[in-house]
Amino acid sequence: QSALTQPASVSGSPGQSITISCTGTSSDIGGYEYVSWYQQHPGKAPKLLISDVSNRPSGVSNRFSGSKSGNTASLTISGLQAEDEADYYCSSYTSATTRVFGGGTKLTVL
């Protein structure tokens, strides 16, 4: 099971929007509506941002949104804030009933 493919880094200025892609296959992202996204600040445990492709848990800012098209999922952050600077990971359920993470994307707020 190969890791999902994410860009290593993205950047944006405060107030801008950015999108992080997460590409898999028809055996994971493309086959199920079970994509989740996590945010991790340095030295901290990951935090759930998005579940089941586009659902935002209670307490997560509505500046975060998720979507999926084919084998690619996306996380969009609008109105970038300094506190959004962190690592972001996607995850998918797989046909083998396991789960897989993406390689992670470092977001820099300029």
Added chain:
Amino acid sequence: EVQLVQSGAEVKKPGESLKISCKGSGYNFIHYWIGWVRQMPGKGLEWMGIIYPGDSDTRYSPSFQGQVTISADKSITTAYLQWSSLKASDTAMYYCARYRATNVMDVWGQGTTVTVSS
């Protein structure tokens, strides 16, 4: 409050065995899958496997199958990750997390640092 509390940092030598723990509280432990995630220094998250404490049904990533053992003791609401013979490459932070749904890790432990060095 729903929480997962992991055991403390470990420093071990190559070849030694180790078992780290993840204690759940504030919810019905046997009804939620618990997953384990590795994060090597400066690297990304890697999914290792999951266990359903209710019946100990366990799934492993192919990358970790045979390398670690995941178990749970529902009587004390604790999940475990163990190694029979550690390698230097096992040096990492290990997280446990609760699965609220099929692929939704909604509550995470604080992490356990494992250092393997001669």
